[in-house]
Amino acid sequence: MNPAWSVIVFTTVAGAAQGLVVVVALGRLLGLRMSAAFAGGALWLAFTMLLVGLGASFLHLGRPERAWRAVTMWRTSWLSREVIVLPAFAAVVGLWAASGGASVLLALAALLLALGLWWCTAMIYACLRFIQEWAHPLTIVNYTLIGLASGAVLATALAALLGDGFVQRAVAPWALTVTAAAAAGRWLALQRNAGLKLRSTVQSATGIRNPRVAQAAMGMTGGAFNTREFFHGRTLAVLRSVKLGFVLAAFALPSALLLWGLASGSGAAFVLAALVQAPGLLAERWFFFAQARHPQNLYYQVVS
Amino acid sequence: MTTLAKQLALVIDLDVCVGCHACVTSCKEWNTSGAAGPLSDQNAYGAEPSGTFFNRVQTYEAGVYPDTQTVHFPKSCLHCEDPPCVPVCPTGASYKRKEDGIVLVDYDKCIGCKYCAWACPYGAREIDEERQVMTKCTLCVDRIYDELLPPADRKPACVKACPTGARLFGDVKDPDSEVSKAIRERGGYALMPEWETNPANRYLPKRGGGS
Numbered sequence: 001m002n003p004a005w006s007v008i009v010f011t012t013v014a015g016a017a018q019g020l021v022v023v024v025a026l027g028r029l030l031g032l033r034m035s036a037a038f039a040g041g042a043l044w045l046a047f048t049m050l051l052v053g054l055g056a057s058f059l060h061l062g063r064p065e066r067a068w069r070a071v072t073m074w075r076t077s078w079l080s081r082e083v084i085v086l087p088a089f090a091a092v093v094g095l096w097a098a099s100g101g102a103s104v105l106l107a108l109a110a111l112l113l114a115l116g117l118w119w120c121t122a123m124i125y126a127c128l129r130f131i132q133e134w135a136h137p138l139t140i141v142n143y144t145l146i147g148l149a150s151g152a153v154l155a156t157a158l159a160a161l162l163g164d165g166f167v168q169r170a171v172a173p174w175a176l177t178v179t180a181a182a183a184a185g186r187w188l189a190l191q192r193n194a195g196l197k198l199r200s201t202v203q204s205a206t207g208i209r210n211p212r213v214a215q216a217a218m219g220m221t222g223g224a225f226n227t228r229e230f231f232h233g234r235t236l237a238v239l240r241s242v243k244l245g246f247v248l249a250a251f252a253l254p255s256a257l258l259l260w261g262l263a264s265g266s267g268a269a270f271v272l273a274a275l276v277q278a279p280g281l282l283a284e285r286w287f288f289f290a291q292a293r294h295p296q297n298l299y300y301q302v303v304s
Numbered sequence: 305m306t307t308l309a310k311q312l313a314l315v316i317d318l319d320v321c322v323g324c325h326a327c328v329t330s331c332k333e334w335n336t337s338g339a340a341g342p343l344s345d346q347n348a349y350g351a352e353p354s355g356t357f358f359n360r361v362q363t364y365e366a367g368v369y370p371d372t373q374t375v376h377f378p379k380s381c382l383h384c385e386d387p388p389c390v391p392v393c394p395t396g397a398s399y400k401r402k403e404d405g406i407v408l409v410d411y412d413k414c415i416g417c418k419y420c421a422w423a424c425p426y427g428a429r430e431i432d433e434e435r436q437v438m439t440k441c442t443l444c445v446d447r448i449y450d451e452l453l454p455p456a457d458r459k460p461a462c463v464k465a466c467p468t469g470a471r472l473f474g475d476v477k478d479p480d481s482e483v484s485k486a487i488r489e490r491g492g493y494a495l496m497p498e499w500e501t502n503p504a505n506r507y508l509p510k511r512g513g514g515s
Contacts, residue, residue, distance in 0.1 A: 001422070062416020062436025069395035069413055076391035079419050083394055127392070130425040130499045199498045200425065202364075207318075207493045207507050208375055210366035216374070219328070219360035222352035225430040229421060295496065296427025299362060299379060 001131075002232050003289035006060035011121060012150070012281045014053035014086065015143065017046040018114040019151015019178075020158075021093055023171055025111040028104060036101070038164040042155060043097035050090040057086070078127055082120035089113035118144040125292075132196055133292040138189045145182035146250070150281055152178050153254055157274035160267030168261075168270060175273075176258045183251035186284070190243070193291055200295040215302040227300050232290040242287050249280025311385060311405035312443055313476045313504035314460070315483045315492055316378055319511045320470040323361055323376030330465030331359040331380075331441075339446040344434030356432045358441040359462055373510060378471070380462070381428040381441035382495060382503030383407050389420040389429065398438070404475075405504060406445055411437045425499050443473075476504055 024042045027034050058064045070083040092113055096106040122143035125134040152175035159168040202213045218227075232239075254273040261269030335358055336343040345355035359380040366373045383400075387407050390398050397413035398420050400406070409420075409429075414437040421429040421438060429440045444460035447453065457464065463471045474483035483506075486492060492506035 060417060062418075062431060063414065066395070066413070066415045069397075070415060070417070071394075073391075073394050073396050077394045077419075079392065079417065080394035124419070128423055129388075130496075131422070200496050204496050204498055205426075206364055206375070206377055207495060207509065208364060208366045209509075210373075212366065212368055214365050215362065216365050217363040219325075219362045219379075220354075220357075222347070222350075222354050224354055224357070224360075225421070225433075226427045229418065229431075230427070294422070294427075295425040295499075299427055 001289045001292045001294060002229055003286045004060055006056045006058075008282055008285045008289070010053045010056040010060070011143070012285050013049050013056065014117070014121075015147030016150040016154055016281070017049035017053065017093075018089070018117055019148045020046045020049075020154050021089075021110050021114050021151070022148060023152055023155040023174070024101065025107040025114070027167070027170075028101070028107040029111070032167070032170055034167050035162070035164045037162045038159055038167050039101040040097060041162055042158055043093060043101050045154075045158065046151075047090065047094045047097050050086070050093060054086060054090065078120055078123040082117065082124060085113060085117045085120050089117050114147075115144070118147055125288075130200065130295050131292050132198060133193045136189070136192065138185060138192065142182065142185045142189055145178060145185045146281065146284065149175070149179040149182040149254075150250075150277060153258070153270070153274050153277050156258070156261070156270040160261075160270040163267075165265075168267065169265070172258060172262050172270070176255060176262065179251060179255050179258065183247075183255070186247075186251070198293065198295075200298060202298050202301075205295065205298040215299075218300050218302055226296060230294045230297050230300070234290065239287070239290060242283050242290070246280050246283035246287055249276055250284045251280070253277075254280070307385070308402060308405045309477060310403065310475050311383070311477045311504045312448070312474070313383055313405075313483060313506070314380070314443070314463070315472040315474075315476075315486050315506050315508060317470045317472070317486070317490075317508040318375055318377065319508060320468045321361075321376040321378060321466075322468055322470075323363055323374075324467065325361050326465045326467055327378055327462035327471060328357060328359050328361055330461040332357055334444060334447065334461035335442070338444075342434075343439065344432050346433055354433075356430050356439055358430075358439065375510065378462075379426070379428070380505075381407060382426060382501075382505040383441075383443065385502040385504055386500065387424075388499070388501055389424045392419050392423040394419070405477075406443050407440070408442055408445065409438050409440060411435070411439075414438050425496055425501065426503075448473075476506070 073080040092109050122140040126139040129135045155171050156175050254277040257269045257273035343356040361378045364375045395413045397410045416436040432439050448458050459473050463473045472483050474481040487506050490508040494503045
Protein backbone atom coordinates (compact mmCIF):
# COMPACT_ATOMS: atom_id res chain seq x y z
CA MET A 1 0.00 0.00 0.00
CA ASN A 2 1.03 3.59 -0.42
CA PRO A 3 1.06 5.03 3.13
CA ALA A 4 -1.10 8.15 3.51
CA TRP A 5 0.37 10.78 5.86
CA SER A 6 -3.09 11.78 7.07
CA VAL A 7 -3.77 8.26 8.34
CA ILE A 8 -0.24 7.84 9.76
CA VAL A 9 -0.51 11.09 11.73
CA PHE A 10 -4.07 10.34 12.86
CA THR A 11 -3.38 6.81 14.12
CA THR A 12 -0.09 7.65 15.89
CA VAL A 13 -1.20 10.93 17.49
CA ALA A 14 -4.61 9.60 18.56
CA GLY A 15 -2.97 6.35 19.74
CA ALA A 16 -0.56 8.24 22.00
CA ALA A 17 -3.42 10.40 23.31
CA GLN A 18 -5.36 7.23 24.14
CA GLY A 19 -2.34 5.79 25.98
CA LEU A 20 -1.94 9.03 27.92
CA VAL A 21 -5.60 9.03 28.93
CA VAL A 22 -5.29 5.38 30.02
CA VAL A 23 -2.43 6.38 32.37
CA VAL A 24 -4.51 9.13 33.97
CA ALA A 25 -7.64 6.93 34.11
CA LEU A 26 -5.80 3.99 35.68
CA GLY A 27 -4.08 6.41 38.08
CA ARG A 28 -7.45 7.81 39.12
CA LEU A 29 -9.09 4.38 39.45
CA LEU A 30 -6.15 2.92 41.40
CA GLY A 31 -5.90 5.97 43.65
CA LEU A 32 -2.48 7.19 42.47
CA ARG A 33 -1.54 10.54 44.04
CA MET A 34 -1.34 12.62 40.86
CA SER A 35 -0.71 16.34 41.10
CA ALA A 36 -3.53 18.48 39.71
CA ALA A 37 -1.02 19.99 37.30
CA PHE A 38 -0.15 16.58 35.86
CA ALA A 39 -3.71 15.21 35.65
CA GLY A 40 -5.05 18.41 34.09
CA GLY A 41 -2.06 18.88 31.82
CA ALA A 42 -2.20 15.29 30.59
CA LEU A 43 -5.94 15.41 29.85
CA TRP A 44 -5.76 18.74 28.02
CA LEU A 45 -2.76 17.54 26.04
CA ALA A 46 -4.60 14.33 25.12
CA PHE A 47 -7.69 16.34 24.14
CA THR A 48 -5.58 18.60 21.90
CA MET A 49 -3.87 15.59 20.33
CA LEU A 50 -7.25 14.00 19.62
CA LEU A 51 -8.37 17.18 17.85
CA VAL A 52 -5.15 17.10 15.80
CA GLY A 53 -5.84 13.43 14.97
CA LEU A 54 -9.41 14.21 14.03
CA GLY A 55 -8.20 17.02 11.79
CA ALA A 56 -5.65 14.73 10.13
CA SER A 57 -8.34 12.11 9.49
CA PHE A 58 -10.40 14.72 7.65
CA LEU A 59 -7.45 15.36 5.34
CA HIS A 60 -7.77 11.77 4.14
CA LEU A 61 -11.23 12.40 2.73
CA GLY A 62 -11.94 13.52 -0.81
CA ARG A 63 -15.22 15.08 0.34
CA PRO A 64 -14.66 16.16 3.98
CA GLU A 65 -17.86 18.24 4.00
CA ARG A 66 -19.82 14.99 3.88
CA ALA A 67 -17.91 13.34 6.75
CA TRP A 68 -21.02 13.33 8.96
CA ARG A 69 -22.50 10.66 6.74
CA ALA A 70 -19.83 8.24 7.96
CA VAL A 71 -21.66 7.58 11.24
CA THR A 72 -24.53 5.83 9.49
CA MET A 73 -23.17 2.37 8.65
CA TRP A 74 -21.98 1.30 12.12
CA ARG A 75 -23.79 -2.02 11.77
CA THR A 76 -21.31 -3.28 9.15
CA SER A 77 -18.36 -0.87 8.86
CA TRP A 78 -15.47 -0.62 11.34
CA LEU A 79 -14.61 2.74 9.82
CA SER A 80 -18.09 3.98 10.67
CA ARG A 81 -17.68 2.67 14.23
CA GLU A 82 -14.36 4.49 14.53
CA VAL A 83 -16.01 7.68 13.29
CA ILE A 84 -18.50 7.37 16.17
CA VAL A 85 -16.06 6.34 18.92
CA LEU A 86 -13.36 8.94 18.15
CA PRO A 87 -15.47 12.08 18.76
CA ALA A 88 -17.20 10.37 21.71
CA PHE A 89 -13.81 9.65 23.27
CA ALA A 90 -12.55 13.17 22.57
CA ALA A 91 -15.74 14.61 24.11
CA VAL A 92 -15.37 12.52 27.29
CA VAL A 93 -11.69 13.48 27.61
CA GLY A 94 -12.57 17.15 27.09
CA LEU A 95 -15.38 17.00 29.62
CA TRP A 96 -13.17 15.18 32.10
CA ALA A 97 -10.38 17.74 31.66
CA ALA A 98 -12.81 20.66 31.99
CA SER A 99 -14.32 19.18 35.16
CA GLY A 100 -10.91 19.01 36.84
CA GLY A 101 -10.08 15.33 36.26
CA ALA A 102 -11.58 14.08 39.51
CA SER A 103 -14.56 12.06 38.29
CA VAL A 104 -14.15 8.29 38.61
CA LEU A 105 -17.10 7.71 36.30
CA LEU A 106 -15.50 9.78 33.52
CA ALA A 107 -12.21 7.96 34.15
CA LEU A 108 -13.94 4.64 33.59
CA ALA A 109 -15.74 5.92 30.47
CA ALA A 110 -12.50 7.33 29.05
CA LEU A 111 -10.68 4.04 29.72
CA LEU A 112 -13.33 1.98 27.93
CA LEU A 113 -13.58 4.40 24.99
CA ALA A 114 -9.77 4.43 24.59
CA LEU A 115 -9.77 0.64 24.36
CA GLY A 116 -12.79 0.74 22.02
CA LEU A 117 -11.08 3.21 19.72
CA TRP A 118 -7.98 1.02 19.39
CA TRP A 119 -10.25 -1.91 18.62
CA CYS A 120 -12.13 -0.01 15.90
CA THR A 121 -9.01 1.51 14.31
CA ALA A 122 -7.19 -1.81 14.19
CA MET A 123 -10.24 -3.71 12.92
CA ILE A 124 -10.45 -1.35 9.93
CA TYR A 125 -7.25 -3.06 8.76
CA ALA A 126 -7.59 -6.48 10.37
CA CYS A 127 -11.01 -7.14 8.79
CA LEU A 128 -9.66 -6.96 5.22
CA ARG A 129 -9.13 -10.71 4.84
CA PHE A 130 -7.12 -10.56 1.63
CA ILE A 131 -4.55 -8.07 2.95
CA GLN A 132 -2.82 -10.91 4.77
CA GLU A 133 -0.23 -8.75 6.56
CA TRP A 134 -3.11 -7.04 8.40
CA ALA A 135 -5.71 -9.79 8.70
CA HIS A 136 -4.53 -11.11 12.06
CA PRO A 137 -5.27 -10.48 15.77
CA LEU A 138 -1.70 -9.13 16.11
CA THR A 139 -2.88 -5.99 14.28
CA ILE A 140 -5.29 -5.26 17.16
CA VAL A 141 -2.70 -6.24 19.80
CA ASN A 142 -0.08 -3.93 18.26
CA TYR A 143 -2.31 -0.90 17.72
CA THR A 144 -3.27 -1.20 21.39
CA LEU A 145 0.21 -1.90 22.79
CA ILE A 146 1.95 0.77 20.71
CA GLY A 147 -0.70 3.30 21.74
CA LEU A 148 -0.35 2.30 25.40
CA ALA A 149 3.45 2.49 25.19
CA SER A 150 3.63 5.86 23.44
CA GLY A 151 1.04 7.32 25.84
CA ALA A 152 2.91 6.02 28.88
CA VAL A 153 6.26 7.36 27.65
CA LEU A 154 4.57 10.70 26.99
CA ALA A 155 3.10 10.62 30.52
CA THR A 156 6.53 10.17 32.11
CA ALA A 157 7.93 13.02 29.99
CA LEU A 158 5.02 15.26 30.98
CA ALA A 159 5.43 14.37 34.66
CA ALA A 160 9.14 15.21 34.41
CA LEU A 161 8.40 18.56 32.73
CA LEU A 162 5.72 19.45 35.29
CA GLY A 163 7.93 18.37 38.18
CA ASP A 164 5.60 15.62 39.38
CA GLY A 165 8.32 13.28 40.62
CA PHE A 166 5.84 10.89 42.19
CA VAL A 167 3.98 10.24 38.94
CA GLN A 168 7.29 10.05 37.07
CA ARG A 169 8.51 7.29 39.40
CA ALA A 170 5.14 5.49 39.46
CA VAL A 171 4.50 5.51 35.69
CA ALA A 172 8.05 4.75 34.49
CA PRO A 173 7.88 0.98 35.21
CA TRP A 174 4.50 0.86 33.39
CA ALA A 175 5.99 2.73 30.44
CA LEU A 176 8.93 0.33 30.30
CA THR A 177 6.66 -2.74 30.56
CA VAL A 178 4.25 -1.69 27.81
CA THR A 179 7.10 -0.53 25.55
CA ALA A 180 8.73 -3.95 25.91
CA ALA A 181 5.36 -5.65 25.29
CA ALA A 182 4.76 -3.47 22.21
CA ALA A 183 8.24 -4.32 20.90
CA ALA A 184 7.51 -8.02 21.38
CA GLY A 185 4.13 -7.76 19.65
CA ARG A 186 5.56 -5.84 16.72
CA TRP A 187 8.43 -8.32 16.44
CA LEU A 188 5.93 -11.18 16.25
CA ALA A 189 4.05 -9.37 13.47
CA LEU A 190 7.30 -8.78 11.56
CA GLN A 191 8.20 -12.46 11.92
CA ARG A 192 4.75 -13.51 10.74
CA ASN A 193 4.85 -11.19 7.74
CA ALA A 194 8.35 -12.32 6.76
CA GLY A 195 7.13 -15.90 6.42
CA LEU A 196 3.75 -15.10 4.91
CA LYS A 197 2.70 -17.10 1.86
CA LEU A 198 0.33 -15.02 -0.25
CA ARG A 199 -2.81 -16.89 -1.24
CA SER A 200 -3.43 -14.97 -4.46
CA THR A 201 -1.15 -15.51 -7.43
CA VAL A 202 -1.12 -14.18 -10.96
CA GLN A 203 -2.67 -17.54 -11.89
CA SER A 204 -5.60 -17.18 -9.48
CA ALA A 205 -5.97 -13.51 -10.42
CA THR A 206 -6.26 -14.21 -14.15
CA GLY A 207 -7.32 -17.86 -14.25
CA ILE A 208 -4.46 -18.64 -16.63
CA ARG A 209 -3.23 -22.01 -15.42
CA ASN A 210 0.26 -22.00 -16.93
CA PRO A 211 2.93 -21.94 -14.18
CA ARG A 212 4.71 -19.14 -16.00
CA VAL A 213 2.54 -16.07 -16.56
CA ALA A 214 4.16 -12.70 -17.24
CA GLN A 215 2.30 -9.44 -17.60
CA ALA A 216 3.03 -7.67 -20.87
CA ALA A 217 0.77 -4.62 -20.46
CA MET A 218 -1.40 -3.27 -17.69
CA GLY A 219 -3.71 -1.36 -19.96
CA MET A 220 -2.50 2.22 -19.58
CA THR A 221 0.69 4.20 -20.10
CA GLY A 222 0.79 6.85 -17.41
CA GLY A 223 -0.47 5.03 -14.35
CA ALA A 224 -3.80 5.24 -12.59
CA PHE A 225 -5.38 5.23 -9.16
CA ASN A 226 -4.47 1.53 -9.03
CA THR A 227 -0.75 2.24 -9.46
CA ARG A 228 -0.71 5.25 -7.10
CA GLU A 229 -2.80 4.02 -4.16
CA PHE A 230 -1.45 0.51 -3.75
CA PHE A 231 2.30 0.87 -4.39
CA HIS A 232 4.70 2.75 -2.12
CA GLY A 233 7.27 2.95 -4.91
CA ARG A 234 10.26 2.71 -2.55
CA THR A 235 13.16 0.30 -2.85
CA LEU A 236 13.70 -2.69 -0.61
CA ALA A 237 16.66 -0.84 0.91
CA VAL A 238 14.41 2.06 1.99
CA LEU A 239 11.95 -0.40 3.51
CA ARG A 240 14.74 -2.14 5.44
CA SER A 241 16.11 1.15 6.79
CA VAL A 242 12.65 2.30 7.88
CA LYS A 243 12.18 -1.02 9.68
CA LEU A 244 15.53 -0.75 11.44
CA GLY A 245 14.77 2.90 12.16
CA PHE A 246 11.48 2.23 13.88
CA VAL A 247 12.76 -0.77 15.85
CA LEU A 248 15.47 1.51 17.26
CA ALA A 249 13.55 4.77 17.63
CA ALA A 250 10.14 3.49 18.71
CA PHE A 251 11.24 0.64 20.99
CA ALA A 252 14.97 0.09 21.68
CA LEU A 253 16.18 3.64 22.40
CA PRO A 254 13.11 4.70 24.44
CA SER A 255 13.47 1.52 26.53
CA ALA A 256 17.14 2.29 27.21
CA LEU A 257 16.30 5.90 28.09
CA LEU A 258 13.47 4.75 30.40
CA LEU A 259 15.88 2.40 32.16
CA TRP A 260 18.35 5.24 32.54
CA GLY A 261 15.60 7.47 33.88
CA LEU A 262 14.44 4.79 36.33
CA ALA A 263 17.97 4.22 37.57
CA SER A 264 19.05 7.84 37.82
CA GLY A 265 15.74 9.59 38.45
CA SER A 266 16.70 12.06 35.73
CA GLY A 267 13.67 13.81 34.23
CA ALA A 268 15.63 14.60 31.07
CA ALA A 269 15.82 10.88 30.24
CA PHE A 270 12.01 10.65 30.03
CA VAL A 271 11.67 13.79 27.94
CA LEU A 272 14.36 12.49 25.61
CA ALA A 273 12.59 9.10 25.39
CA ALA A 274 9.38 10.76 24.22
CA LEU A 275 11.24 12.93 21.68
CA VAL A 276 13.12 9.95 20.24
CA GLN A 277 10.00 7.80 20.12
CA ALA A 278 7.81 10.24 18.17
CA PRO A 279 9.54 9.84 14.76
CA GLY A 280 9.88 6.13 15.46
CA LEU A 281 6.10 5.83 15.81
CA LEU A 282 5.54 7.60 12.49
CA ALA A 283 8.08 5.27 10.84
CA GLU A 284 6.41 2.23 12.39
CA ARG A 285 3.02 3.23 11.01
CA TRP A 286 4.48 4.08 7.59
CA PHE A 287 6.00 0.61 7.51
CA PHE A 288 2.72 -0.99 8.61
CA PHE A 289 1.05 0.38 5.48
CA ALA A 290 3.99 -0.03 3.10
CA GLN A 291 4.50 -3.67 4.01
CA ALA A 292 0.93 -4.65 3.14
CA ARG A 293 0.74 -6.25 -0.30
CA HIS A 294 -2.67 -5.77 -1.87
CA PRO A 295 -3.77 -8.58 -4.21
CA GLN A 296 -4.79 -6.00 -6.83
CA ASN A 297 -1.06 -5.38 -7.36
CA LEU A 298 -0.95 -8.70 -9.22
CA TYR A 299 -2.76 -6.91 -12.07
CA TYR A 300 -0.27 -4.03 -12.18
CA GLN A 301 3.19 -5.55 -12.47
CA VAL A 302 4.36 -3.95 -15.70
CA VAL A 303 4.05 -0.36 -16.85
CA SER A 304 3.32 -0.14 -20.59
CA MET B 305 -25.42 -13.25 2.31
CA THR B 306 -28.82 -13.74 0.70
CA THR B 307 -28.83 -15.01 -2.84
CA LEU B 308 -30.59 -12.74 -5.27
CA ALA B 309 -33.08 -14.04 -7.81
CA LYS B 310 -31.45 -12.05 -10.58
CA GLN B 311 -27.78 -11.21 -11.06
CA LEU B 312 -26.67 -9.32 -14.12
CA ALA B 313 -23.09 -9.93 -15.16
CA LEU B 314 -20.57 -9.98 -17.97
CA VAL B 315 -18.98 -13.12 -19.32
CA ILE B 316 -15.68 -12.45 -21.07
CA ASP B 317 -14.36 -14.86 -23.64
CA LEU B 318 -10.56 -14.80 -23.44
CA ASP B 319 -10.42 -17.04 -26.51
CA VAL B 320 -11.96 -14.32 -28.63
CA CYS B 321 -10.63 -11.07 -27.12
CA VAL B 322 -8.03 -9.51 -29.39
CA GLY B 323 -7.01 -6.73 -26.99
CA CYS B 324 -8.24 -3.86 -29.16
CA HIS B 325 -9.45 -1.72 -26.19
CA ALA B 326 -12.71 -0.84 -27.99
CA CYS B 327 -14.57 -1.81 -24.78
CA VAL B 328 -12.33 0.57 -22.80
CA THR B 329 -12.95 3.57 -25.03
CA SER B 330 -16.67 2.95 -25.53
CA CYS B 331 -17.08 2.54 -21.77
CA LYS B 332 -15.27 5.82 -21.17
CA GLU B 333 -17.31 7.57 -23.87
CA TRP B 334 -20.67 6.39 -22.58
CA ASN B 335 -19.97 6.86 -18.92
CA THR B 336 -18.24 10.23 -19.14
CA SER B 337 -21.27 11.59 -21.00
CA GLY B 338 -24.02 9.86 -19.07
CA ALA B 339 -25.57 9.85 -15.62
CA ALA B 340 -22.40 8.42 -14.03
CA GLY B 341 -20.03 11.00 -15.52
CA PRO B 342 -17.89 12.87 -16.04
CA LEU B 343 -14.90 10.58 -15.73
CA SER B 344 -12.11 13.12 -15.45
CA ASP B 345 -8.67 12.98 -17.05
CA GLN B 346 -5.49 14.52 -15.73
CA ASN B 347 -2.66 15.61 -17.98
CA ALA B 348 -4.46 13.94 -20.88
CA TYR B 349 -2.04 15.21 -23.53
CA GLY B 350 1.11 15.15 -21.43
CA ALA B 351 3.82 12.58 -20.92
CA GLU B 352 2.04 10.92 -18.00
CA PRO B 353 -1.67 10.86 -18.87
CA SER B 354 -4.04 9.56 -16.23
CA GLY B 355 -7.77 9.30 -15.87
CA THR B 356 -10.77 7.47 -14.50
CA PHE B 357 -11.78 4.30 -16.30
CA PHE B 358 -14.27 1.59 -15.38
CA ASN B 359 -12.66 -0.98 -17.61
CA ARG B 360 -9.08 -1.86 -18.56
CA VAL B 361 -7.62 -4.40 -20.96
CA GLN B 362 -4.39 -5.98 -19.85
CA THR B 363 -2.11 -8.40 -21.64
CA TYR B 364 -0.38 -11.45 -20.25
CA GLU B 365 2.00 -13.94 -21.79
CA ALA B 366 1.72 -17.54 -20.65
CA GLY B 367 4.32 -20.24 -21.12
CA VAL B 368 7.94 -20.24 -22.25
CA TYR B 369 9.06 -19.45 -25.80
CA PRO B 370 8.34 -20.97 -28.29
CA ASP B 371 5.34 -22.50 -26.53
CA THR B 372 3.68 -19.24 -25.48
CA GLN B 373 0.22 -17.80 -25.63
CA THR B 374 -0.79 -14.16 -25.46
CA VAL B 375 -3.87 -13.53 -23.32
CA HIS B 376 -5.71 -10.22 -23.54
CA PHE B 377 -7.55 -9.77 -20.30
CA PRO B 378 -10.31 -7.15 -19.85
CA LYS B 379 -11.01 -6.30 -16.21
CA SER B 380 -13.83 -4.28 -14.68
CA CYS B 381 -15.95 -4.60 -11.53
CA LEU B 382 -17.01 -8.24 -11.18
CA HIS B 383 -20.26 -7.40 -9.33
CA CYS B 384 -19.51 -9.96 -6.61
CA GLU B 385 -22.45 -11.78 -5.08
CA ASP B 386 -20.73 -11.20 -1.73
CA PRO B 387 -19.00 -7.88 -2.42
CA PRO B 388 -16.37 -7.06 0.25
CA CYS B 389 -16.45 -3.38 -0.80
CA VAL B 390 -20.06 -2.87 0.32
CA PRO B 391 -20.14 -3.61 4.10
CA VAL B 392 -16.96 -1.55 4.76
CA CYS B 393 -18.43 1.67 3.32
CA PRO B 394 -19.05 4.02 6.29
CA THR B 395 -21.76 6.05 4.56
CA GLY B 396 -23.76 3.44 2.65
CA ALA B 397 -22.70 5.04 -0.65
CA SER B 398 -21.58 1.61 -1.89
CA TYR B 399 -24.46 -0.78 -2.30
CA LYS B 400 -25.62 -3.85 -4.15
CA ARG B 401 -28.98 -3.61 -5.88
CA LYS B 402 -31.45 -6.26 -4.76
CA GLU B 403 -33.35 -6.26 -8.04
CA ASP B 404 -30.44 -7.15 -10.34
CA GLY B 405 -27.28 -7.55 -8.24
CA ILE B 406 -25.42 -4.57 -9.73
CA VAL B 407 -22.89 -3.04 -7.29
CA LEU B 408 -23.14 0.74 -7.46
CA VAL B 409 -21.79 3.89 -5.78
CA ASP B 410 -24.09 6.75 -4.82
CA TYR B 411 -21.83 9.65 -5.78
CA ASP B 412 -23.82 12.06 -3.61
CA LYS B 413 -23.11 10.04 -0.46
CA CYS B 414 -19.47 9.09 -1.12
CA ILE B 415 -16.93 10.90 1.10
CA GLY B 416 -13.91 9.71 -0.91
CA CYS B 417 -12.26 7.79 1.94
CA LYS B 418 -11.05 5.08 -0.49
CA TYR B 419 -11.72 2.31 2.03
CA CYS B 420 -13.89 0.37 -0.47
CA ALA B 421 -11.01 0.35 -2.96
CA TRP B 422 -8.77 -1.14 -0.26
CA ALA B 423 -11.48 -3.73 0.39
CA CYS B 424 -11.68 -4.85 -3.25
CA PRO B 425 -9.07 -7.54 -4.03
CA TYR B 426 -9.49 -6.94 -7.77
CA GLY B 427 -8.64 -3.23 -7.92
CA ALA B 428 -11.95 -2.63 -9.66
CA ARG B 429 -12.60 0.78 -8.12
CA GLU B 430 -10.95 4.05 -9.07
CA ILE B 431 -11.32 7.39 -7.35
CA ASP B 432 -12.14 10.24 -9.71
CA GLU B 433 -9.38 12.76 -8.97
CA GLU B 434 -11.53 15.71 -9.97
CA ARG B 435 -14.82 14.82 -8.28
CA GLN B 436 -13.08 13.03 -5.37
CA VAL B 437 -15.63 10.24 -5.22
CA MET B 438 -15.15 6.53 -5.83
CA THR B 439 -16.24 5.29 -9.24
CA LYS B 440 -16.69 1.89 -10.81
CA CYS B 441 -18.43 -0.09 -13.55
CA THR B 442 -22.22 0.32 -13.39
CA LEU B 443 -22.95 -2.32 -16.03
CA CYS B 444 -24.32 0.76 -17.84
CA VAL B 445 -27.32 0.80 -15.53
CA ASP B 446 -28.44 4.02 -17.27
CA ARG B 447 -28.55 2.20 -20.61
CA ILE B 448 -29.70 -1.38 -20.08
CA TYR B 449 -33.17 -0.35 -18.85
CA ASP B 450 -33.63 2.62 -21.19
CA GLU B 451 -36.85 1.98 -23.06
CA LEU B 452 -36.10 4.79 -25.49
CA LEU B 453 -33.30 2.64 -26.90
CA PRO B 454 -34.06 -0.20 -29.32
CA PRO B 455 -34.02 -3.52 -27.37
CA ALA B 456 -30.83 -4.64 -29.15
CA ASP B 457 -29.02 -1.58 -27.75
CA ARG B 458 -30.04 -2.15 -24.12
CA LYS B 459 -26.65 -3.62 -23.30
CA PRO B 460 -23.53 -2.21 -21.65
CA ALA B 461 -21.48 0.00 -23.97
CA CYS B 462 -18.51 -2.37 -23.80
CA VAL B 463 -20.62 -5.31 -25.00
CA LYS B 464 -22.01 -3.30 -27.91
CA ALA B 465 -18.54 -2.11 -28.91
CA CYS B 466 -16.69 -5.43 -28.89
CA PRO B 467 -15.91 -6.25 -32.55
CA THR B 468 -15.31 -9.94 -31.88
CA GLY B 469 -18.23 -10.65 -29.55
CA ALA B 470 -15.93 -11.48 -26.65
CA ARG B 471 -18.28 -9.89 -24.13
CA LEU B 472 -21.62 -11.46 -23.22
CA PHE B 473 -24.15 -9.83 -20.94
CA GLY B 474 -27.09 -11.28 -19.08
CA ASP B 475 -28.61 -12.82 -15.96
CA VAL B 476 -26.35 -15.53 -14.55
CA LYS B 477 -29.20 -16.73 -12.31
CA ASP B 478 -31.35 -17.63 -15.34
CA PRO B 479 -30.12 -21.09 -16.41
CA ASP B 480 -31.36 -20.53 -19.96
CA SER B 481 -29.61 -17.20 -20.52
CA GLU B 482 -26.76 -16.85 -23.00
CA VAL B 483 -24.30 -16.14 -20.18
CA SER B 484 -25.36 -19.16 -18.08
CA LYS B 485 -25.06 -21.46 -21.08
CA ALA B 486 -21.63 -20.06 -21.95
CA ILE B 487 -20.42 -20.52 -18.35
CA ARG B 488 -21.73 -24.12 -18.34
CA GLU B 489 -20.46 -25.15 -21.74
CA ARG B 490 -17.10 -23.40 -21.70
CA GLY B 491 -16.09 -23.77 -18.06
CA GLY B 492 -16.53 -20.13 -17.11
CA TYR B 493 -14.45 -19.36 -14.04
CA ALA B 494 -14.22 -16.70 -11.31
CA LEU B 495 -11.16 -14.57 -10.51
CA MET B 496 -9.42 -15.10 -7.16
CA PRO B 497 -11.88 -17.76 -5.95
CA GLU B 498 -9.74 -18.05 -2.78
CA TRP B 499 -11.40 -14.99 -1.24
CA GLU B 500 -14.96 -16.30 -1.62
CA THR B 501 -16.33 -13.05 -2.99
CA ASN B 502 -18.27 -15.08 -5.56
CA PRO B 503 -17.83 -12.70 -8.51
CA ALA B 504 -20.80 -12.60 -10.87
CA ASN B 505 -18.61 -11.86 -13.90
CA ARG B 506 -16.98 -14.96 -15.29
CA TYR B 507 -14.17 -15.60 -17.77
CA LEU B 508 -14.14 -18.23 -20.51
CA PRO B 509 -10.69 -19.81 -20.89
CA LYS B 510 -8.72 -20.00 -24.10
CA ARG B 511 -9.42 -23.12 -26.10
CA GLY B 512 -6.81 -25.57 -27.34
CA GLY B 513 -4.45 -25.62 -24.37
CA GLY B 514 -1.23 -23.68 -24.27
CA SER B 515 -2.35 -21.76 -21.24
